[in-house]
Amino acid sequence: MRLTLSVLAYHLSEKYDNFFEIYQANGKNSLDRICYFEVDCSENKFLYFILYEDLKKCKVLPQTIICIGDDEEAQSFIIEKGIEALIFPNCVNQNLLYQAVSDIFFEYNTYEQDIKDAIIRNDSLSATLNIVSRIFDNPVFICDAALRLLGASENSVNVSDSLWLDTLNQGVSSQIVMDVMQNTDLIDLLNTTNRAIYIEQEPVAPFFSANFIENNKRIATITISSSEKKLNPKLLPVVDRIVELLIIEVKKAGNAYYLQATNLQKVILDMLDGFMLDERVLRRNLLAVHWNMNDEYQLIKVEMSEDHVLNGTAKYVELTAHKLFPDSILVDLQDAFLLVVHRTGNRNIDYIISNAFYEFLKMQKSKAGISMRYYSFPLSADAYKLASIALEKGKALSHKEALYHYEDYIVTHLIDMCALSINVVSLCNPEATKLYQYDVIHNTEYLKSLYMYILEEKHIAIAAKKLNIHRNTLVYRLGKVSELCTIDLDDSKSRLHVIWSYQVLQYLKPEF
Structure with a gap:
């Protein structure tokens, strides 16, 4: 050496x-x-x-x-x-x-x-790291760019630092580790160096760290703890040499994790690019991950915060999100990523989306659009469009939220599509349009009250509760509606037309 x-x-x-x-x-x-x-x-x-x-x-x-x-x-x-x-x-x-x-x-x-002998014998990465640990008389472990554990020396169980123990026990760095590293600027320090560095910054115990670089990108990081013996920065060149020796093995260990999904990831990317796929090839790739063509699916598009993209923690965010949906395929889109979620046999997906995934998005300051469910895998390209539309519409109309379901934006999407060829207001119910104009002039909410009354199947008590008004107030408003316009509420087509008209007018807010 x-x-x-x-x-x-x-x-x-x-x-x-x-x-x-x-x-x-x-x-x-x-x-x-x-x-x-x-x-x-x-x-x-x-x-x-x-x-x-x-x-x-x-x-x-x-x-x-x-x-x-x-x-x-x-x-x-x-x-x-x-x-x-x-x-x-x-x-x-x-x-x-x-x-x-x-x-x-x-x-x-x-x-x-x-x-070198361990590499030739095709020993596991962890077994090879046992040799490295003897050099420094300290535990050694390697995480990939997503901070997922690729390998660790046997004496890593002796690490005394609770933050690193968390990584070793869970197999991936926890949010606590990430928060500490970001708050102490360790993330920036680790991501901006292509040489081994010695880090001595509380609350993390002193350690050596070096990046494995490929095509100017960090693909993994080796960490040498000081839990058993004090480290001396004079040994940093040895760490650099170890990185040179292990980079091929580290790439193999990282690739093995993603190998199963790689073909299907390529298939999904090809679908997004509009390529026609051989159905037999698609079925074969789906079977490789125990999926079927007509299973139930849902697509999630996650847009990460700029901080994650710039400071190199994007892969960590992707992996953490992927862990919430184990039966899914993750596709990297640079500043965003997709999760094609296999819903068949997974009854708690909706609960995960509404709870753990929603909290994850808020914590990571990221946003996500979710497609409707679909029952044919080739529809994934269309599902991607719907998730993208949900994300775009959601950020524009509800920017404080983090999670946007396409179902909540179907009407606004349809309005935009119709607006390409016609003035959509002309499609509204004339009586509803007249009521909207009256509300604008007199600062009333008669059209909204009528809309909620119809939406709740003409149940006054429920509609009043949704409007947060007394039922007598709603009765009064409906009486005024009858005076101002003529709408046959017993006719289902008229009711649907009013519902559509209210949504169009609320979205476009036209001036007359």
Whole structure:
């Protein structure tokens, strides 16, 4: 394993008390091994062992050295020449020091080979992390971009921090963890780095963290706790190397979770793009997740808050929502996502939507549109349109709410569609239109009272309660309606026409 001078300094400090460290590039030069310096022969990847007296004679200076000679002249010379160095006093036994450094390289090379062997054997990610945990004498775990646990070392059960324990026990970071990380700006810190970092910020216990990056996106994060042994930032380059070694395994572990749904996700995206699908292929993909073509479905479109999109927590929001509907397919749409929910055999879906999902949306400051239920999977493309319309209409008409059902916006949607070809007000019941005009001029609610009376099947007590007025007040208003206009309330067509007219006039609020 290639090591930096800072890593070597950390381990040597366990044996040697008095040496001087000089870093010209923050100790980031990666070194393959230590060797004795030969005159005018310098390789950047080697750590050279040299006496200061010999160093002064070199025409070609090495870049990184362990130097024997502790006087001020040696330090000044090395700094002036831009050399990275660990400078030890003359009294140090050269052979023992050289052997100590060689042993450190050997130890890390052994760790790296063990990790590579585990990968070749196709060991689980958790088994491989057991090797990593030995390097730091601390628990190690990896979460994907959605903060779902991909793997953890066996000693992770010893983590003392309740926040991390929550992640390990549940298999995904809880909202408590997310709130703490956001309130302490840890989310921004974790998402803006492509190198390992040391985080020491209450209330989270100190830990190392490094991101696995693919196509400039974070796909996973490794966390090394300090629950068993204090961590030293000098070891951060080792974490970076471990990320390099494990990235393929991490991608495999992450892909395995989504593999089952991947084909169906592609099918859904193709449907949204208007592609015609082979029915046999569609049936086969549905059967892979134990669904059938004519089962009961419902589609939910979730629009995340801008904060989640910008700070990299969008995947976490998606996963958390998906957990509420285990029998569903999640489709990522960048700033939004879809959940195609399989309702057949799941009787509590409506309860989940109205309670847990609604609370989830409010907590995440997100909004969702929900289609009507449908009984043919190919209708998913149309269901997506309905969910999108519900989301659009809901935000415009009820922006303080978080959850919008298409059923609540059918009429306004139909009005908009009709308005493309005709003045919709001309379709309203003339008597209802006259009543609306009277209400506008006189600041009354006669049309609304008539609408509620018809809607409640001419039950005065119930209608009055819905209007939050006394039943006698409603009786008076209905009497005034009879004086102002002529509507046959015994005719079902007239009643339906009044209901439609009220909804049109309330939505459009025309001026006469």
